[in-house]
Amino acid sequence: MSWNEWAQHDGVGLAARVRKGELTPKELARQAAAAVAKVNPALSGVVELFEDVIADPAKDGANLAGPFAGLPFLMKDLGPTMKGRLQEMGSLLMRGNRASADTFLTGKFRQAGLNLIGRTTTPEFGVCSSADNPAVYVTRNPWNTDYTTCGSSAGSAAMVAAGVVPIAHATDGGGSIRIPAGVNGNIGLKVSRGVFSLAPHMSDLTGLVSIQGCQSRSVRDTAAFVDHARGPAPGEFMPFWTTAQPYSEMIKRDPGKLRIALSHTWGDYTATPEIAAELEKTGRFLEGLGHHVDYALPELDFRAAFEAQTMCYISNFAVVISNMLAARGLDKPPEDLIEPMNIRIWEAGRHTSFAERAKMQGVFNTTSRGFGAFFEQWDVILTPITALPTPKVGTREYLTISDNPDVLDWFGNLWRFFAFTPLANLCGMPAISMPMATQDHDLPLGIQAIAKQANDGLLLQLAAQIERALDGKWNGGRKPKVHVS
Structure with a gap:
C-alpha cells in the first residue's frame, strides 16, 4: 500500500480488506512497523516494537477472525499488561519490569482481533501532562515538533495523528485520552464508569477516576473499539452496563435536536479569548446542524470539586508509588530513579486518612449530583479541551521533573491548563x-462534549453527525507536518 492509501484507511476499513482477502494481518503489521521507523525518530512515541507478533500476528493469541482481523495496535506503556512483555510506565525505577500475565482487558483486545505490536510513551506513572523527560524520552507533537503532545497518552496520540496506526490504546485519569487527542487532532472518548474492566488489579470504584480507551481518527473505529472491548470480568465490585444496540449501528443515525450548553469558564479557571472564540465558532456550526445552543453552566462548588480531585490524585498516586517501592524492597523513593514531583506527591499523600478520603468522596457525590441536575435540562456540555495553548517541549511547570516545592501549587498549574477535563x-x-x-x-x-452517565452513545452519535457534515475531514482536512504520507 502507498503511504497515502495507508493513512486514508481507518481500522474498520483495513479489517474489511483483510476479510475480503485483499490484505493479510502480516502485511498490516509490517506496514505499521515501517511506519514507526519512518516517523518515530522525529516524534519518539514508540518505546518498543514486538518483532515476533509483527512476523506472526497470531503468536500472542490475537483472534485473526475477530472484528479487527489482526489490525496492528499500539499499547500505552501503562495500565493493561501483556504477558511476558515489558511495562516500564515512563519511569527509570520500572526499567526491566516484565508482566507475568495479561490483564482481563488485554484479553478482550486480543479476542477483538487487535494485534498488540508495541508500547507507546507515557509520563512517569501517567501523572503529568507530557511524556517529556530527557532522561527517559521526549515525545513531540507531529503538527509542530517544538510543541508537546500533552499526555499522558502521549505516544499513542502522536502515532495515530502521524498515520502510523489508525487506532491505539490510551488511558484517562483526568483527561489523558481527551487532552492528547485534542492537541494532536485525534478523536478521544472517555467512556462512563462500568464499560471497560480494570480487572484484576482494580475496579472502577476503587480506581475512582481511571478509565481505559483509545485514540482514533474515525468515529466508527472508536465505536467498534468500545463495542468489542467493553464488559465485566467475573466478580466485578460494581455493576457494568451495556446498550440495546451496538454503537457501530447507533452512529449511523443522527441524534435528535440536542440542547447543547457552551462553557469556557469553570470556577476559577477560564479559557483564553482565542480558545473561547473557537468554542463559539463550534457552537454556531452545531446550530447549523439544527441543535439548540446557548451558554449555561452547572451549579457546582467548582473550587471544592477541584480540591477533591487534587486529593484523589495525590492519595492515589502515593499508593501507586508505595506499591512500586514495596515490590522492590524500598522504603522511600530513590531520587535518581523517580521524578521530583512524584516524590513530593508520595510524601504528601502516603499518610492520607480514611476521613480525608471520605470527605473527598462526599464532594464527588455532590458534584456528580450537580451535573445530574444540569443534565435534566441539557443534553451536552461543550467546552474547549484545554483552557490554555499547548506548551512547548521542556515547559517544566506542567512536568513531574518540575522543581516546584509546592505540590498543591503544581496541581493548580495543571488545572489552569486542563480545567475542563477532570x-x-x-x-x-x-x-x-x-x-x-x-x-x-x-x-x-x-472541542469536548460531555453527557450524563451512560450517554456515551449520544456523544458518539453527535460526533458521527459532525464527521458526516465535515465529509470526514477532521482538522479541516489537514495533516501534520510529520506524517507517514
Whole structure:
C-alpha cells in the first residue's frame, strides 16, 4: 500500500480488506512497523516494537477472525499488561519490569482481533501532562515538533495523528485520552464508569477516576473499539452496563435536536479569548446542524470539586508509588530513579486518612449530583479541551521533573491548563474530544462534549453527525507536518 492509501484507511476499513482477502494481518503489521521507523525518530512515541507478533500476528493469541482481523495496535506503556512483555510506565525505577500475565482487558483486545505490536510513551506513572523527560524520552507533537503532545497518552496520540496506526490504546485519569487527542487532532472518548474492566488489579470504584480507551481518527473505529472491548470480568465490585444496540449501528443515525450548553469558564479557571472564540465558532456550526445552543453552566462548588480531585490524585498516586517501592524492597523513593514531583506527591499523600478520603468522596457525590441536575435540562456540555495553548517541549511547570516545592501549587498549574477535563472522571461521565478547532502554530484544538452517565452513545452519535457534515475531514482536512504520507 502507498503511504497515502495507508493513512486514508481507518481500522474498520483495513479489517474489511483483510476479510475480503485483499490484505493479510502480516502485511498490516509490517506496514505499521515501517511506519514507526519512518516517523518515530522525529516524534519518539514508540518505546518498543514486538518483532515476533509483527512476523506472526497470531503468536500472542490475537483472534485473526475477530472484528479487527489482526489490525496492528499500539499499547500505552501503562495500565493493561501483556504477558511476558515489558511495562516500564515512563519511569527509570520500572526499567526491566516484565508482566507475568495479561490483564482481563488485554484479553478482550486480543479476542477483538487487535494485534498488540508495541508500547507507546507515557509520563512517569501517567501523572503529568507530557511524556517529556530527557532522561527517559521526549515525545513531540507531529503538527509542530517544538510543541508537546500533552499526555499522558502521549505516544499513542502522536502515532495515530502521524498515520502510523489508525487506532491505539490510551488511558484517562483526568483527561489523558481527551487532552492528547485534542492537541494532536485525534478523536478521544472517555467512556462512563462500568464499560471497560480494570480487572484484576482494580475496579472502577476503587480506581475512582481511571478509565481505559483509545485514540482514533474515525468515529466508527472508536465505536467498534468500545463495542468489542467493553464488559465485566467475573466478580466485578460494581455493576457494568451495556446498550440495546451496538454503537457501530447507533452512529449511523443522527441524534435528535440536542440542547447543547457552551462553557469556557469553570470556577476559577477560564479559557483564553482565542480558545473561547473557537468554542463559539463550534457552537454556531452545531446550530447549523439544527441543535439548540446557548451558554449555561452547572451549579457546582467548582473550587471544592477541584480540591477533591487534587486529593484523589495525590492519595492515589502515593499508593501507586508505595506499591512500586514495596515490590522492590524500598522504603522511600530513590531520587535518581523517580521524578521530583512524584516524590513530593508520595510524601504528601502516603499518610492520607480514611476521613480525608471520605470527605473527598462526599464532594464527588455532590458534584456528580450537580451535573445530574444540569443534565435534566441539557443534553451536552461543550467546552474547549484545554483552557490554555499547548506548551512547548521542556515547559517544566506542567512536568513531574518540575522543581516546584509546592505540590498543591503544581496541581493548580495543571488545572489552569486542563480545567475542563477532570470533572468528568470525578463523576464517571462520558466525554469526547473532537478535532474541530485550531490554535496557534498550526496546532489542533479539540472541542469536548460531555453527557450524563451512560450517554456515551449520544456523544458518539453527535460526533458521527459532525464527521458526516465535515465529509470526514477532521482538522479541516489537514495533516501534520510529520506524517507517514
